Amino acid sequence: MALGDQPAVRPDTLRALLRAWRETKAPLVWPVHGGRRGHPVVFDARCAPDILALPADATLKTYVVQREHEAVAVAVQDAGVLADVDTPDDYERALRLWRDNDQHILPTKAE
Numbered sequence: 659m660a661l662g663d664q665p666a667v668r669p670d671t672l673r674a675l676l677r678a679w680r681e682t683k684a685p686l687v688w689p690v691h692g693g694r695r696g697h698p699v700v701f702d703a704r705c706a707p708d709i710l711a712l713p714a715d716a717t718l719k720t721y722v723v724q725r726e727h728e729a730v731a732v733a734v735q736d737a738g739v740l741a742d743v744d745t746p747d748d749y750e751r752a753l754r755l756w757r758d759n760d761q762h763i764l765p766t767k768a769e
Contacts, residue, residue, distance in 0.1 A: 659697070659698055659699050659700075659701060659718070660672075660697070660698040661697050661698065661742065663742040663743045663744060664696075664697050664698070664738065664739070664741065664742045664743070665738075665743065665752065666737075666738030666741055666752055666755050666756055667689075667697070667698060667736060667738040667739055668736045668738060670736075671689055671734045671736040671738070671739060672698070674689075674732050674734060675687050675688070675689060675698065675700050675732055676700065678700075678730050678732045679700045679702065679730070682730050683702065684702065684728060684729060684730040685701070685702045685704060685705050685725055685728050685729070686699060686700065686701060686702070686705070686722060686725055686726070686728065686729035686730070687699070687700040687729065687730045687731075687732060688700070688729060688730075688731060688732070689731075689732050689733075689734045689736065689739040690731045690732065690733050690734065690739075691733075691734050691735070691736055691737055691739050691740055692737075692740070694740055695731065696734075696739030696740045697739055697742075698739075699722065705721070705725070708721065709721050737755060738755065741755055
């Protein structure tokens with residue numbers, strides 16, 4: 659599950675997560691950068707019935723906590739897995755991250 663407010667996640671990170679899932683068939687696979695768990699999280703399709711059966715007041719985080727002992731963590735060199743964009747300041751930080759990583763996912767103001 660990729661979050662729309664984390665646009666700086668690199669394609670090679672996505673490939674690494676999918677590779678880990680294909681190799682392990684773990685129910686959950688997530689990236690870790692600098693010792694911190696990030697997004698996106700790969701949910702195996704086998705998780706769907708359990709997720710749909712969660713109580714109405716539960717969230718995906720509830721499910722993740724319940725199943726974290728079965729998850730596979732993938733170390734990545736991608737700070738984008740931790741950086742979400744919720745405020746104008748976050749947006750400015752995201753632009754700096756893209757420029758620092760030479761990713762230019764979004765055009766700079768000068769482009």
